[in-house]
Amino acid sequence: MVSVCRLLWGPQRAINCYIILSIWILIIIAGIYKFLEPIQPPPEATIISDPFQHLETDVKTRKIFQICNEPQSMIPGDEGILNVKSWSLKGVLIVFRHGDRGPLQHIRNVSTVDCGTPETDLLAAYRAYLHNATLLGKSSAWTGPGSFHGFPLIPTNARRCHLGQLTMRGVAQLLTLGDQLKHSYTETWPRAKNLTAGDVAVYSTRYHRTFQSALALLYGLIPAETLSKLSFIESQSMTFCFKDCGCPITEKYFKAVSKSMAENLRTHPAIKTLAQTTGNLIFSTDAEHGHFAQDPQSVRDALLTYICHDSNLPCDTPTNCIRRQNILGIFMYHDWMTSVQWKNREQRRLSLLLSYGLVKHIVAQMLRILSDGAPHLVAYSGHDHTLLQLAAALGLHHDASLCRYAGRLVFEVYANTAEGAGQSAGGAYFRLLANGRDVTRQIAFCKSARALREHVHVCRIEDIVRFLHDDYFTAFNVTNFKDACFAKSL
Structure with missing residues (x-):
């Protein structure tokens, strides 16, 4: 050369x-x-330490953060504000959703998400109570009788987001809610200070997250010595159907509702594409990637794990990340879709059937309370669908924030001593609050609810009894649960 x-x-x-x-x-x-050179597989989603990757709170994202229900931001509601001598609060029934949990499916970088919560005096006291209540810390599981024997009392890791499990933030939410309810009822319900184990009934679905949520709520609400003597009763279904569970036609209604939701998504191809591109960045290879990535509901649920814990959103390249507009689009579509389904004929009937056992049980508890029989406090620890279906069955307006973590529906049972106090007398009333806001007048059969003052309305007990026995199955053109469930057509 x-x-x-x-x-x-x-x-x-x-x-x-x-x-x-x-x-x-x-x-x-x-x-x-x-x-x-061989073709390399696409890189795993990585966390980029760019402040933009956090979803900031503003006018458009405020509703999203309401679902997270941060413990430090929780404020007392209007429970127990009816403080008039002639009105006596006889008992309370609480239907609530479990607290903050880990994702239901495997998502990327979940090990980097901090699901812990700041230590507070209330949380520290609760830890100490559990330590002392379990033979000085020798066991971390429930040692009481019943189906929940051996269930862990508290999340096993204070900062990890385990799949479908309650987080410490979820524990803090229910402790805070219980404590706020206790203070709300201090003046108007003297019995609350001295509730015994016989005065309290607690029902929970057979999930760690619902059992632990019930335990935390009651620690904040009732005396600690009473809590240690309670028996937790297992619900055989997520709907608390009790003895009214078998209903074959609900499968047909499920299919009809699913078909309607699929049609809604088909007419919004941009949302379907948005869900898939966002889902591809979220779900790990351990999840059923293709199915969940196409479902806006699954993508929304997975996003909450990052958003509610102020975690960076995943990217697969520095320029291909989940953006703010992606998140807003997914959540706005979900809110729109649920509002449409709220008016759907099949969805309404499905909610009536699935909630019948729970409504029947609630009415029976109300009548026992009014006859001065125990229990006086009844708690149902359930899921988002528990609240949604009950609210729909009662005819409440659609509320996107109802099913936030630690969301609740509270029934307050009153006797008006000026009218007579027996369950057969005219002085028996109830009041319904959704996340602390009086919604009694929204109930389908309570349009003539009595207004006592601003934000305080009561409905006659006889109205809900009549609804249950005479009008509950009007939409099905039958008179009872069995006929509605075994009908040949929708």
């Missing part, structure tokens, strides 16, 4: 020519390697 350079350039420039030819040969070799 040097002789060629001497021939072309002369002896003085031979070295420079040699260097240029060497570089050219290296470039050619590099190009060949590029084509021979």
Whole structure:
């Protein structure tokens, strides 16, 4: 090669020519390697430490953060504000959703998400109570009787987001809610200070997150010595159907509702694409990636794990990340879709059937309370669908924030001593609050609810009894649960 350079350039420039030819040969070799290099799989989603990756609170995102229901931001509701001598609060029934939990499906970078919560005096006192209540910390499981024997009392890791399990933030939410309710009822319900184990009944679905949520709520609400003597009663279903569970036609209603939701999504192809592109960035390879990535509801639920814990959102490249507009689009579509389904005929009938056992049980408890029979406090620890279906069955307006973590429906049972106090007398009333807001007048059969003052309305007990016995199955053109469930057509 040097002789060629001497021939072309002369002896003085031979070295420079040699260097240029060497570089050219290296470039050619590099190009060949590029084509021979095996194709690499797409990189795993990584966390980018860019402040933009956090979802900030503003006017448009406020509703999203309401679902998270941060413990430090929880405020007391209007429970127990009817403080008039002629009105006596006889008992309280609480239907509530469990607290903050980990994702239901495997998501990327979940090990980097901090699901812990700041330590408070209330949380520290609760930890100490559990330590002392379990033979000085020798056991971390429920040692009481019943179906929940051996269930862990508290999340096993204070900061990890375990799949479908309650987080410490969820524990803090229910402790806070219980404590707020206790203070709300201090003046209007003297019995609350001295509730015994016989005065309290607690029902929970057979999930760690609902059992632990019930335990935390009651620690904040009732005396600690009473809590240690309670028996937790297992609900055989997520709907608390009790003895009215078997209902074959609900499968047909489920299919009809699912078909309607699929049609709504089909008419919004942009949302379907948005859900899929967002889902591809969220779900890990351990999840049923394709199915969940196409479902806006599944994508929304997974997003809450990052959003509610102020975690960075995942990216697969520095320029391909989950953006604010993606999140807003998913949540806005979900709110719109649920508002449409709220008016859907099949959805309404499905909610009536699934909630019948719970409504029947609530009415029976109200009548026992009014006859001065125990229990006086009844708690149902359930899920978002528990609240949604009950609210729909009662005819409440659609409320996107109803099913936030630690969301609640509270029934307060009153006796008006000026009218008579027996359950058969005219002085028996109830009041319904959704997340602390009086919604009694929204109930389908309580349109003539009595207004006592601003934000305080009561409905006659006889109205809900009449609804249950006479009007509950009007929409099905039958008179009882069995006929509604075994109908041949929708």
